Amino acid sequence: MSVIEIRGLRKSYRVYQKKEGLLASFSGLFHREYREVNAVKGIDLTVEKGEFVAFLGPNGAGKTTTLKLLSGVITPTSGEAKVLGYVPWERDNDYRRRFALVMGQKNQLWWDLPAQESFQLHQKIYRIDPAAFKQTKDELVDLLGVSKLLGQPVRELSLGERMKMELIAALLHSPEVLFLDEPTIGLDVVAQHNIQKFLKHYQQVRGITILLTSHYMKDIAALCKRVVIIAGGEIVHDGSLEGVIDRFSDYKILTVDFADDRMPSDLARFGEIREIAPPRAKIEVDRSQIANVLTNVLANYSILDVSVEDPPLEEVIASLFALTEKQQNESKDSNIAATAANVAAASKN
């Protein structure tokens, strides 16, 4: 049995649309307009035990909503999901003792008390054996290097330190499934690197199943073999990170170092010029044409060096998000236009 099974999961919200201005605020007392937001539009997903899966997507794509559905924070509009055999939104205590969610901060720790007091409460809530609790806590504290901070009130810790404490609190009961919503957001480079290193090590040693949402390519590239891209509430890709480039990028970047200082003037015939810094030129070349272009360049010009690379992952992802947003807007416009046409036709009749 898969650890996570999702079939046709949907979540819609009714959102108040307030127009700008004071008059609109007053009229809002008597009449309000709402629109339906389809945060998750029928996704299907299966995750096996021990997988480390990244959820990637633009803001508002449905990543966090999916995590909230899987952790039982919210109830779906329709569809099914099971995690470890449990329906998450039934919030069975047995299920709640087997998973953990880290979403932002101030979720698990008492703000005015040292983290170690919150850990003690976790031990009782999750009914962790005292010896196992001590061993796990010491291991996690050691891995994250926070032993000197355990006695400090949480409010006095930095953002990175609080996130480490949140992670410890989430892992004390050795969950089988861990949901992480942007665990490195707002952290400096060093803190991000430490969290990444810790998660990678912990997942490898414990074999737990992790679902991670992040906007940082470095997080995803460092941690996850499998990437699920969500855009507009739907899954548009489910596979490897390299597969994203192969699937969604239709060009490669050809970098050529010419032997003499005079740059050829006809490079534009090979593709879009990305950068010219003599003697180097970078050209975006259609994937299907790369072999021909390479042959042509090598045959017709005096070349010192040449390389062919995939475009940066961030660019490919950004283009994909932009394309998805455009398609959604077009779909919305056509829906509005169709509705308007129907209304006009009905009034004529």
Add this chain to the structure above:
Amino acid sequence: MLARAQIWWTIFTMCVAERLAYRGDFVLGTTMRFLPMITQIFLWTAVFASSGNGTLVGFTRNDIVAYYLLTMVARAFSSMPGLASGIARQIRDGEIKKFLIQPIDLIGFSLLARMGHKLVYYGVAIGPFALVFYLCRDYFSGWPPAEYLAAFLISLVLSFLLGFFLEASLGLAGFWTLEISSLLFVYMLFNFFFSGHMFPLEILPEPWRTWVGWMPLKYLAYFPAAVFLQKIPPEQLWQEMALMGVWTLFFFFLSRRLMHAGFRRYSGYGG
């Protein structure tokens, strides 16, 4: 059961520790807690002096002062400052998530937190309270009979539970409205007039007096004081206690229903 008791004890002790985190606020709040009593004593002394009458709806000046001192005790048990607004804030800010993902009960947790806070708060405030009671001991005509004393002590415990579940229910309305400050204002207004906090309910004219007699608010301040002062006839005492129990159970079940219904409609605000 033992595991559950350990959880409750840990929550309780942590809430006590949390209350002691801010020393200045704690010291000021506990030592100055008795001041409103003093102002009420001066006020009603002036009222009786200017009216020239010996009694007011069956209360002498001594009875009134004793009444206020006892309503202060009752309100020490039944008042829940910040409970409803705190729950609504947790819903709005997303902190309520913790009770959805961890195996802990929101209402149980809040109840233990409130018990811890009150215990430590009044454990220190009992000093100033005791001093005021000692200085005002002549306003009392002695201890009530054992039956009334037992009913008084039980009514204090029930007033705590009733006050808690009533205000928790108000806070849980935040699942539907997000902002409950106006709802709380209306509740405080009714509480102000109909709990006996400001005046003995005997002052109210009919039909208000009968109507308020059936409502739960009187049990938050008036009723325990009236029991101690033996203003409740013996034949009505346990009937009133039973009604108090019924209201407590009503708000207990209401709060649980609201919590479960609220969780079902919760949209995960606050990230």
